[in-house]
Amino acid sequence: MRIDVDVVRIGDIAVGRRYTGNGRSGVPWVFVHGLGEDSASWAAQLSAMGETRPAFAVDVRGHGRTDLGRADGTLRQLARDLVGFLGTVGPSVCVGFSMGGAVVLAAAALAPDLVEHVVPVCTSSVVGARAAERFRTRADGIEAEGAEFARASLSENLSANVLSWPVDWEEQLASRLTAIGDGKGYANAARAMASMHEDPLTPRLADVRAPVDVFIGERDTSCPWRAGEIIVGAVPDGRCHLLPGVGHFVNIERPDVLTEALMKLRR
DSSP states (O other): OOOEEEEEEETTEEEEEEEEOTTOOSOOEEEEOOTTOOGGGGHHHHHHHTTTSOEEEEOOTTSTTSOOOSOOSOHHHHHHHHHHHHHHHOSEEEEEETHHHHHHHHHHHHOGGGEEEEEEESOOSOOOHHHHHHHHHHHHHHHHHOHHHHHHHHHHHHHHHOSSOOTTHHHHHHHHHHHHTTSHHHHHHHHHHHHHHHSOSGGGGGGOOSOEEEEEETTOSSSOHHHHHHHHHHSSSEEEEEETTOOSOHHHHOHHHHHHHHHTSOO
């Protein structure tokens, strides 16, 4: 299926997006990627979901085709960016991976009328002190040493945490290195993740009105089952599901596992 690419103006930034299912009716799918990726990471899901409904994947501020703008290093700003995008496509089913999962949850709490269903994948609503320090150290290094530090940091993180390398591993890695560009958006997003230590998302989840279906990788040590339980316990209507046989980076290891799980979601 053809996937189109363009940009739309949202507030202080031009937001890159990939989309398919153009002209189809129904509630759109909107996909939000994780730290150090861009909308290309959702290619498998766009192709599958666009068969029946419009499907969009956005580039988070400072990633891919999206400008950095007046970035402030907070999850709240990234959520406002998504709310602005949803205002252009209407109420949607919002799917987010890792950092993107936190973004879609925060957006659902901020603008309940624009989110019909929330699907966080391998994500958490709070960041511990050690993880927050790692995110800040990464951001500090990028800001001090630039793009080469960002590329090395991203490569090291993926190499250490992808449990099963696919046959197109080199292409997957190259795509993500391209997505972070000069690294400034990567640093901003790392600070946004760190901000979830002092400003956790969990207390805000009571404002989410849409059903929430959390997916956790069976072998994910970054966002384990307990992280999903915390989210489900904080929202009015939530369930947690296991993605069998995969770790944190499900769309690198087995995108088909996630696609199949999404296709089975309650309507």
